[in-house]
Amino acid sequence: MRGLQQPLPLLPLVLDDVPVQLRELLVQEGVPFSDRREQPRAGRFVLFDSRRRRRQSPERGQTWIDVDPLCAISSKDPLAELADWKSARFEWRLGATTLTEEIARVDRRAVRRQVLSRLRAAVEEAGGVWLCISAYPFPYRSATNFRMDYDEYEPADFEAVMRAIDGHEGCTSHFVSGAAYESVGEAWTRLGGLDVGSHGYRHHTYRTVEENLRNIGRGIEVIRRAGIEPRGFAAPHGRFSPELHTALAELRISHSGEFGLAYDELPLRFSPGGPLQIPVHPVCLGLFLEAAERRGSGSAALAEAGDYYDELIHDRYAQGEPIFLYGHPTGRLGRYPEVLRRVLETVDSLAAVWKTTQSNWAAWWQARRQVRLTMSEHEGRFVVTAKQRPANWDFALEFWRGEHVALMPLDTPAVRFTPAALAYESRRARPGVRPVRVDRPQGLKAHLRRAIDWERITPLDEIGRTGWRNRVKRTFRKWTCP
Numbered sequence: 001m002r003g004l005q006q007p008l009p010l011l012p013l014v015l016d017d018v019p020v021q022l023r024e025l026l027v028q029e030g031v032p033f034s035d036r037r038e039q040p041r042a043g044r045f046v047l048f049d050s051r052r053r054r055r056q057s058p059e060r061g062q063t064w065i066d067v068d069p070l071c072a073i074s075s076k077d078p079l080a081e082l083a084d085w086k087s088a089r090f091e092w093r094l095g096a097t098t099l100t101e102e103i104a105r106v107d108r109r110a111v112r113r114q115v116l117s118r119l120r121a122a123v124e125e126a127g128g129v130w131l132c133i134s135a136y137p138f139p140y141r142s143a144t145n146f147r148m149d150y151d152e153y154e155p156a157d158f159e160a161v162m163r164a165i166d167g168h169e170g171c172t173s174h175f176v177s178g179a180a181y182e183s184v185g186e187a188w189t190r191l192g193g194l195d196v197g198s199h200g201y202r203h204h205t206y207r208t209v210e211e212n213l214r215n216i217g218r219g220i221e222v223i224r225r226a227g228i229e230p231r232g233f234a235a236p237h238g239r240f241s242p243e244l245h246t247a248l249a250e251l252r253i254s255h256s257g258e259f260g261l262a263y264d265e266l267p268l269r270f271s272p273g274g275p276l277q278i279p280v281h282p283v284c285l286g287l288f289l290e291a292a293e294r295r296g297s298g299s300a301a302l303a304e305a306g307d308y309y310d311e312l313i314h315d316r317y318a319q320g321e322p323i324f325l326y327g328h329p330t331g332r333l334g335r336y337p338e339v340l341r342r343v344l345e346t347v348d349s350l351a352a353v354w355k356t357t358q359s360n361w362a363a364w365w366q367a368r369r370q371v372r373l374t375m376s377e378h379e380g381r382f383v384v385t386a387k388q389r390p391a392n393w394d395f396a397l398e399f400w401r402g403e404h405v406a407l408m409p410l411d412t413p414a415v416r417f418t419p420a421a422l423a424y425e426s427r428r429a430r431p432g433v434r435p436v437r438v439d440r441p442q443g444l445k446a447h448l449r450r451a452i453d454w455e456r457i458t459p460l461d462e463i464g465r466t467g468w469r470n471r472v473k474r475t476f477r478k479w480t481c482p
Contacts, residue, residue: 008044008061010129010382011375016048018067020272021082025112028266030133030398032373042374045128047119063126070118078111085240085270087260090435092283096295097304099287102260103238103435108279109265109321113429120400130400131375131384133368135266135322138396138409140354142317143361144347146340147257147280147326148333149234150176151203153184157334162190164337168344171355175199175234178222188226195357197232198223198253202462205239207453207469212247220251231359232256233275234326238282248275255362257326266322267365276362280326281312285339289332306342311432313346317353320405320427367393371410384415403428 012032015023026033034042041059050068071077084106092099120130136143146168148161165172174194178201181187201218216233223230232255235244240258248256255267256275259282262268268277285305292301309325316323325343327333333340347353356364372387384397395410399422406422408415452472460477464470 007377008041008059009374009376010044011131011373012043013123014040014043014046014062016046016064017052018047018049019052019079021079022047022067022115024082024268025116027369028112028135028268029116030135030368031116031130032132032375045123045126063128065119065122065126067119070115070122078115081106082108082111085242085245085261087240089438089440091438092287092433092435094304094308094433097288097291099283099291100438101238101282101287101435103263103282104240104259104261105437107264107434108262108268112265121402124402129375129382131373132398132400133371133373133410134396134398134407135320135368136354136396137364138394138411139352139407141320141352141407142323142350143354143356144171144313144323145325145356145358145361146172146343147234147324147358148172148174149199149236149326149328150174150181150330151199151236151328152177152330153180153187154330154334155184155186157330158187158190160334160337161329161340164333164340165344168355169194170357171344171347173197173232173358175232176219176223177201177203177236178219179203181226182222185226188228191226192228195232195359196223196228196230197234197358198230199234200236202457203236204455204457205235205237205241205244207241207243208467209243209246209250211464212244213250216247216251216253232278232362234258235260245270245274249273255358257324257358264316264321267361276365278324278358278361280324282326283308283312284325284327285332285336286328302336302339305339308433309339309343310346313343313350315430315432317350319429323347323353364393368395371395381416381418384410384417386410386413386415389413 012034014036015033016036036046044062046062046064047067048064050066071079086105087102088105090101090103123130172194174191175197177199198216198219200215201222202215206212206215220230233248233253234256235258238259240261253275255278257278257280259280261270262277262279263282265279270277288301288305313323327340367390370388370390374385376383389395397408397410397415399406399419401419401424403426404424405427406424408417408422452469460474463474463477
């Protein structure tokens, strides 16, 4: 009939001044969205936050969804929690074995799944649909990478790791401490052609922007002098801070991974313009060896670690989540390469895992972010049109119904389908071993060590002479390290 307007598209979602953390969650999930200020009628469903502003007069044919009730998961606002960058001590309790590590205080994956599950239900209840670009190229349902952190150099351990990854180099990434590898030419020969990044020069994450700039820059120069262009960074001890983040942004580091900020999660950006964070699972073989030493049962550590990784890998695969692990060659994986081989064999047994490097994963994530989707309904069928789709990647769509999802290729500018004709599978989260926070009381000595950034890695003559922290550190180092 003349004068009747065509229904607005089901997607993209239109965002009206929602928290930046929600925007990043939608980017991670691959759900198409646009800004209401730029395209007020881009889609049928408008998200707004009643805590930030009152709802505006809706455009004709639009439905407004308040995100405030969606965040009422607990007494804490989950989106506000995502701004938390601090870490704390956690434990994994595996029978008689207790593993301990300092990791992010906020489980970002759990927050993402909770918030977006509630948003998905609200959109579906309002008559909408939930469709996103898959986190992996078609036809994969997960991706895997093993990150090696080279803190020290021991020739036998290094060679053992190189032999263990033979044939699997394409799913490994290698982050090298410059001071430890500065004069070992034979190691650089073996690392040539692999995905190599910086682990800093000194194996320490500093408290100031200037110290991090100097340390990371020196580490990068060592790798370049070896004839390798470094890609990415991994902070020593997995530590994160705004000062580190600023240094990485100034150095234009493309990607990094600090489990003091995020772990077991899809890639994310802590702030616009910063490096892409590539989270890893924070449990390494060293934690099992330390736990076994504490209870005097070293022979059981390797089997425990292997069983733990087997279960973890299958769990991540079943949930469609990335399988990104990490470890240390010297004294751990190099001494017990059978654990590394077992992990790689377990991944080999899974049919639809993309084996990739961290650099390739970061490039994929950047390409995925460029795609612009629009979804409309026409005569009982859905039509998805894609713009700005890079031609060198195989994209996929995920169409959700509750906790079930169907995967289909995005291989043409327009994809048409009916929901009833798709094959669905469950992606419901499974119970597993989750870390438990353990806040132990800290005395004056511990607080002082943290305040002055106490460490014995940096040579005394390299510690700055300005600033109260450096002056105190220099004094204590002279007293304790003559």
